[in-house]
Amino acid sequence: MRRHCLKHTIRMIAGLVTGLLFAITAISLNAQPTHSAAQPPLAWGYDKAHEITLTGTITAVNEKSAGGSPVGLHLMVSASQGQVDAHLGPYIAKETIEALHTGTPIQIVGAMEKLHGKEYLLARQVIFSGRLVQVRSENGFLVRERTAKSHHGNQKSAFVSNGGAR
């Protein structure tokens, strides 16, 4: 399914508490929409034909996304293009997040997309401090960082009748 980009800006009604509401669980009985769904949905996807490579310095690491923005980790990056909001998503491992600091040089490969009138760099690949982190697939799907495999399942586990760990 492809969402088409709409060029006009949608007025945001989201309040400052939106991020906090999202941070709290929706089961907290406080989940409410942050804008009228009568507004036409804005479009976004991953434009792999127009990927860019951004080189800059991290100016902020935001683990809690603001309401109306893509969920998960955002890096604010100062680059020659100006300040860029890079979206890394909700699946970045804690150890990776802890290694991202303000002032750290970083290179990000990704594609720019507009959501609710704001530009985001949807990061596909992030390189910093000698590390390469795969964030998205070539079509833009988020990678869920996984635990290192304890062992490959060529040998059946002794724990169960039929099965084992990867």
Next chain:
Amino acid sequence: MVAALVACSSSSSTTKTPPPPPPILAAGNYVFSVAGTDSGAGGSSATPSSGTSYFAAGVITVTASGNITGEMSFSDWNYYAQEPITSGTVAVNPADTNVLITVNTGDANIGPGGATGAGTGTLVFSAAMASSTRGLLTEYDSWATSVGELNAQTSTAALCPTAPCGYAIYLGGIDGANAFPMGIGGVITIDGASGAISGAGSVFDENDAGGLSPANAVSASSVSAPDSMGYVTITINSPSIAASPGVILDGYIVDANHIRLVENWYTDYLAGTTGGTALAQTGTGAFTTASISGGTYVVGMPGADPGGPLQVAAMITFNADGTVGGNWSFNDIGTQSPQGGTTITGGTWADDGTGEGRVILTGVTDGVTFSSNLTLYETGDGHATVVAMDNSDVLVGPGYAQASSLGVSTLTGNYTLDVNQFSSSVEFDGDGQVTANAAALSLTGFTDQNGSLVGAGLAPNSPLNATYSGSGSSPIISITGGGGSMFTLYLIDGTQGVVIENDNAQLSLGYVTNK
């Protein structure tokens, strides 16, 4: 949906209308299947595993005293097992009228503590019973959350006593290479003796994170004889899969028409963490354009796009002139359809001409907010499976032929529901019972919520209140909670429907069926 509806009503003087008490499970065999997210399995204290998508299915034998034994399959990214259920219990949730089903495998790799290999081996499911033989499930423990279904088992007989027998299948989950979202749909036809599959009349389509592999042929494959509890292994080979066995599915027979599936990535070459269902076809090999022309199917499809989890509910009409009509709602939190969905204004469909019941939908769109390519597989008895086949999302799920003459007054009486939800891309789920008051256009009831993975724990008997509206001649019903949360319900017929949330508070995709 549930949480939001609850949220919208919690400050008022809530009056719950408890539906009639459901029956607790009678002695016999039941098949369960769930899909969700766990907290990690198969790890060790030195290398704890992390949570991933997971699937479980199995058969339980319930005794008259409410004790359980059985067997089940479990699969997540880290761990797979097909193993006995050594004990368990059935009891009514003391907080409400849902049924709590506890299954214990003794497997230290699953259940609370499974991430470090010190698990309890125990899973708990809440069943909202629609009848004495069918319940909607939400996992109800601190280790994982999931949704699914429980069905009384009516057959453990070998599949396909008289060949050929086609099965429309769907599998959703994550791939084995990168844990990318993956969906598979297809038709598998048993056309030989003793479960032999030659490949004739079989085909499958795969969408692996937008990488498409359509119309894959099937080579010599097989379905095993069932064990005493109706467990079979389905082996699917294909020239498109570099080695054999290509795909191995653990199947649990519910009845002659339904098999619950969990992939055995431990042994197969596909190596995905996937699960789904196989639905028997009526009229195998004889499907034509006329089989679906003029019909409408309601679909509910969970999945993913570049923003994270994505949910779609829709009613898709296969117009006789080859165009597609209907109505579509999607939500990925970043963007969503308005309440009531949007009208499908473009797209074409075509039967693939093989007789397999495989229908290709191209360019399904409202002309403004989305477009999608889908492949649908007919069963011939009013059901279908569906997979998205475009490179910007992965969606897979069941479809249901829609009845005619539906309207807002159709929604009346007592229902059960389960809802698959996400908050900030983290899953939480719920199931419960609700009464629709057609005169007042109101919904009241309760749900048991599992917010363990979002830090909210288990919340039993959460009150549910909402209002609804719609046309007397439209199967699309708008449901609104008091705080402004918005949902769209697509009626399938007079007894069931698919519901989706249409705001950016959270994702909710649910199924509702009457009692």
